[in-house]
Amino acid sequence: MSLLNPFNKRPGLNTATILLVENEEQFQQSLANVLVEETAVTVNVRLAKTLPLSMKNDESRPRIDLVVFIINLTLDKSVKSAKASLKYLDPGYFLGKVCFMVTNARQALGCTGRLDAVRQLAVSLHCPLLFAEDQ
């Protein structure tokens, strides 16, 4: 069973774990550095390139509360890799525990097709779509 399951582990006290999935493995590092600065709660961040995650870490891995797919709009592979990774999430995640984050939307103004495809994906899965830039 390589599906990532949202409810098969106990939650941590005052802790949240966010999984950032990004094919290019670039933006996720800076985003992670900012997320862990949150002081009100303890935020743990896990970084991955694609799903499924390896079984070896399964035991030590805490419960993942939020999965963020970071998609670089200028690269086609980014979109494809995110779509392929969706299959490995338990449907329980799509009740508010998945979010799509799109980067480089300003640069990709020429290829609106990709943005529309990501928008459609987010809408069909009832997930929020956020836009971000690495500055």
Place this chain on the structure above:
Amino acid sequence: MDDSAKRLLQRLVRRIPTQMLRDTLDKWERLTAKQREFVDFTQSKWTITQELLAVCEERELSVKHIAELEMIYVIGNPNQGMWHTFQLVDAEDDAHSLELVQFKEQFKSHLSELKRNVAVKIKKNTDEAIWIRIAWGETFSRPNHLKATYVVHYLQTPYVFVSGLLSKHKPLLLQALTLSTRHQGIKDANLSGQKLTAIRDLLMRQYQHVFPTKYPSPLAERNQSVSNLHIENEQAEASANRHRMAGEAFGNGMLPALQSAVYKLETKFRDLTNETMTERDKPLRCVVKFSSPNILESLRHCASTGIASTPVTPLLSSIPLKGRNYFVITDNAPSASSQMCQTQD
């Protein structure tokens, strides 16, 4: 000063940027300090040319001396024009103990035997490279100094780098080189580029290599490159593996700035969705060219980020491994200048 010397000087002044011109003239050492001060480098190129012509006339310099100036400039700025590499094969017994003086004499005599009216200048650079400048002439005409061929050779290595060679002179030059370096043959090394320093470093393997080891680190240490304990990389091992394999294929650190790689494909068309093309018996000929300011760095980056699959395919890793950037790929088993074709999506 005769006409050809004047024309060569004019050409040179036009070609060399003004700042470099001053340094090159200093290195040339054919003009006195006073004469060099006389030339005003803040003026237009035309004025500089006239002043230099006047000064060279005073010194009674000939075309040979101006050729020297050109050579100094090219040696100082070798990354221009197109350089092609040749490899000497079948060394004879005394090839490894060849000395500069012997090589110079032999080369000049062989080349003049093969062709009359060649002007040859040989110079040894500080980094042990031998630079040869050849101006070719016909039987009844003087050597043409405006279109000189440059040859760079490191003694006791089998590689020769050539720039500015016309195809009609190619067999003569190659024969003279083969005989004077005491080898029995010479062949095309399939490596060419604009930057001489890059192709030389690639061929002589002057970059940081990564040697494959079975145990990359002696202890299974947790290398906390991520300083924050709250951040953890799930697939760090896979990422580290990719980096390692990319480094093994291409090397670490700064890589020689090779700028293009050309693959000439003579393979059959393969696409399951397109039957009409796949049915054809004859191979589909096409040429794939990769260009980049530094193609080895780009390929290494592709491999370490997962864009290119690892372990790196031999089609790409042969570029640094075999030191060539021109490949002919056919469907047959690998032979001297071809490689096995692989289907890649």
